[in-house]
Amino acid sequence: MDTLFAHATLVTMDESLRVIPDGFLGITDGKISYLGTVPPLENEKPKTIIDGSGMVLMPGLINCHTHLPMSLLRGYADDFTLDTWLHEYIFPREARLDDRCVKAGTLLSICECLQFGITSVSDMYMFTGAVAEAVAQSGIKANLGYSMTLAEDEELDIERFPPFLDLQQVRQTWHGYDNGRIRIDACLHSVYTSTYPLWEAISEYAINTGLRMQLHLSETRKEQEECLARYGLTPAQVLDCHHVFNVPATAAHCVHLTQEDMTLLAKRGVSAVHCPVSNLKLASGQADVLAMVKAGMNVTLGTDSSASNNNLDLFEEMKTACLMAKGKTGDPTVLAAPAVLLMATVCGARAQGREQECGMLKVGMDADIIMVDFSLPHLMPCHNVLSNLVYSASGRDVRMTMVRGKILYMDGKFPTIDVNEIVKELAQYAIPNVFSSDPSHKG
Numbered sequence: 001m002d003t004l005f006a007h008a009t010l011v012t013m014d015e016s017l018r019v020i021p022d023g024f025l026g027i028t029d030g031k032i033s034y035l036g037t038v039p040p041l042e043n044e045k046p047k048t049i050i051d052g053s054g055m056v057l058m059p060g061l062i063n064c065h066t067h068l069p070m071s072l073l074r075g076y077a078d079d080f081t082l083d084t085w086l087h088e089y090i091f092p093r094e095a096r097l098d099d100r101c102v103k104a105g106t107l108l109s110i111c112e113c114l115q116f117g118i119t120s121v122s123d124m125y126m127f128t129g130a131v132a133e134a135v136a137q138s139g140i141k142a143n144l145g146y147s148m149t150l151a152e153d154e155e156l157d158i159e160r161f162p163p164f165l166d167l168q169q170v171r172q173t174w175h176g177y178d179n180g181r182i183r184i185d186a187c188l189h190s191v192y193t194s195t196y197p198l199w200e201a202i203s204e205y206a207i208n209t210g211l212r213m214q215l216h217l218s219e220t221r222k223e224q225e226e227c228l229a230r231y232g233l234t235p236a237q238v239l240d241c242h243h244v245f246n247v248p249a250t251a252a253h254c255v256h257l258t259q260e261d262m263t264l265l266a267k268r269g270v271s272a273v274h275c276p277v278s279n280l281k282l283a284s285g286q287a288d289v290l291a292m293v294k295a296g297m298n299v300t301l302g303t304d305s306s307a308s309n310n311n312l313d314l315f316e317e318m319k320t321a322c323l324m325a326k327g328k329t330g331d332p333t334v335l336a337a338p339a340v341l342l343m344a345t346v347c348g349a350r351a352q353g354r355e356q357e358c359g360m361l362k363v364g365m366d367a368d369i370i371m372v373d374f375s376l377p378h379l380m381p382c383h384n385v386l387s388n389l390v391y392s393a394s395g396r397d398v399r400m401t402m403v404r405g406k407i408l409y410m411d412g413k414f415p416t417i418d419v420n421e422i423v424k425e426l427a428q429y430a431i432p433n434v435f436s437s438d439p440s441h442k443g
């Protein structure tokens with residue numbers, strides 16, 4: 001046994017949502033090898049013992065929708081509509097990115113993820129090779145989508161389409177890296193930034209190569225209405241006609257789905273990523289999580305990027321999801337704490353195709369584990385550990401984050417990432433590169 005956590009409260013998130021007070025959890029070769037109320041047998045002799053008194057151990061959180069490099073744009077353009085925000089602020093800055101900027105922004109975001117207890121992310125961006133390099137170095141898990149768009153008047157010759165050539169290259173280099181720690185997903189930015197030749201080409205590629213799919217779906221009323229006016233179908237319906245959901249797909253937002261959309265997406269096995277903070281901040285609307293669950297969809301949680309959130313704290317997302325559902329329905333009994341904890345762990349793993357490897361504390365699963373400090377004043381007393389995790393805790397209470405048994409964050413330190421180096425790279429290269437000649441940039 002490599003590591004033993006002793007005397008911690010174990011929030012397993014297993015099928016019976018078992019909580020083990022004063023429990024013991026052992027790790028061997030990156031996997032959970034022991035779980036119980038008494039110490040393992042003498043002959044197990046762990047190399048390292050970590051005292052978990054006053055701590056909660058739980059599966060690492062899974063952030064199913066983000067754009068890691070966009071932390072570079074945090075706080076740059078707040079309080080605008082999605083349309084203005086994207087077209088007037090975000091897209092022009094993104095046009096100035098390069099691999100080096102993207103890698104720096106991604107490493108910054110990964111630090112934030114690890115610090116807040118996130119062990120796996122589904123990311124959607126460009127420069128995916130640079131994102132993958134940062135992920136590889138850090139030790140976090142990631143499903144990386146190469147986000148594609150196609151302008152309305154643009155002809156598509158897929159074999160010569162530069163993003164498609166990049167995707168093929170990235171898939172060859174990174175798909176399955178480090179025993180599947182990195183996975184490459186096919187990815188469409190959205191129905192409103194592309195047209196059907198791209199939907200069909202990417203779907204065909206995903207089907208033939210066994211990739212999963214990521215996309216934004218029905219984020220705003222405008223997207224929904226324009227799509228209906230143009231195609232006579234909702235975004236979910238029109239993309240389905242072009243085979244986008246013929247592979248396991250993860251659809252971010254799903255704010256304006258119709259009941260028929262939900263039935264269709266459930267039938268296709270599509271996972272929805274609920275991003276309540278981003279949806280509230282951009283006033284996109286309030287997704288009907290309960291209806292999606294009732295329709296049979298797998299519903300997960302995501303922060304979206306730091307440019308529309310403006311952090312990657314999935315604890316904040318859990319609480320907001322609960323509050324939004326209660327506020328929307330006028331019923332305080334809906335979407336209780338255990339439900340959102342499942343969304344942030346088990347359901348997230350399922351959306352990533354990782355349900356056999358993580359999302360629970362269970363013998364045989366990867367040791368993707370976080371330790372939350374329950375000795376802090378705002379987490380006392382503890383009548384119900386699941387309630388405290390959702391309603392009282394924040395990402396800042398995470399003391400340790402581990403992926404496959406390797407500590408990637410503990411007490412303010414990141415063993416795989418040189419934070420000072422990132423700070424320097426941001427100040428000397430990435431930020432000037434993206435913002436230098438912008439008169440509104442005040443540094």
Ligand SMILES: [Zn+2]
Pocket residue numbers: 065066067216252304305
């Ligand atoms: Zn997004």
